[in-house]
Amino acid sequence: FTFQARLWRDALKAAGELRALVPLEARRPLRKRMREASLRDAPQLKPMASEDLAGQLPNLCIRQNSSNAVSLEFDPNVNYQFVEILDERYKCTRCHLVLHNPHQTGCGHRFCQHCIVSLRDLNTVPTCPIDNEIIELQEVFKDNCCKREVLNLQVFCKNSPACTAKLCLGRYQDHLQQCL
Numbered sequence: 001f002t003f004q005a006r007l008w009r010d011a012l013k014a015a016g017e018l019r020a021l022v023p024l025e026a027r028r029p030l031r032k033r034m035r036e037a038s039l040r041d042a043p044q045l046k047p048m049a050s051e052d053l054a055g056q057l058p059n060l061c062i063r064q065n066s067s068n069a070v071s072l073e074f075d076p077n078v079n080y081q082f083v084e085i086l087d088e089r090y091k092c093t094r095c096h097l098v099l100h101n102p103h104q105t106g107c108g109h110r111f112c113q114h115c116i117v118s119l120r121d122l123n124t125v126p127t128c129p130i131d132n133e134i135i136e137l138q139e140v141f142k143d144n145c146c147k148r149e150v151l152n153l154q155v156f157c158k159n160s161p162a163c164t165a166k167l168c169l170g171r172y173q174d175h176l177q178q179c180l
Contacts, residue, residue: 073170073173074100074151074169074170074172074173076098076100076112076114078158080155080169080172081155081158081160082098082153082154082155082156083155083156083166084154086098090146090149090150090153092110092111092112092115093109093110093111093115093128093130094111094112094116094118094119094129095115097112098150098169099111099112099146099147099150100112100113100114101113101142101147102143102146102147102150103140103141103142103143104140104141104143104146105128105133105135105139105140106136106139106140107128107130107131107133107135109128109130109131110143110146113142116140119135120135120137150169151168151169151170152170153168153169154166154168154169155167155168155169157176157179158176159179163179165179
């Protein structure tokens with residue numbers, strides 16, 4: 001045997017000895033053990049009665065898997081009164097208003113859909129106003145995560161102080177149809 005061959009032989013022998021020390025249960029694939037444990041330990045779920053939701057629907061916000069049949073849009077031209085100061089990450093890089101249908105560029109900046117289209121139409125080579133990077137249109141994508149966060153921002157009703165409602169931006173139009 002060469003020196004390397006002896007090292008390999010000794011390493012394999014040691015691995016075999018170590019394997020014998022590991023209980024058979026622990027040798028089963030981790031994924032399989034975790035799945036079995038989660039099925040065994042999962043709490044029993046009961047269906048929720050419809051009366052459990054009574055009175056809660058107006059306070060719901062947009063969830064990740066939301067499939068509600070209500071309006072989840074807002075008018076970008078309205079001056080909303082946000083409950084908290086609007087974070088910069090929710091403002092358009094170009095118009096500095098709350099992001100409406102946000103799109104993100106390759107350089108990571110966010111724009112309203114209208115603003116990114118305007119940049120494209122006004123310039124043959126659109127550039128980001130923040131870092132002057134060329135905006136490659138094939139790298140621009142609709143930022144659904146940001147849109148969901150924007151739609152969940154809390155705003156006051158425009159009929160304040162007569163109406164004291166605080167609601168999600170995505171439910172604003174629905175609220176106005178019922179307000180006062």
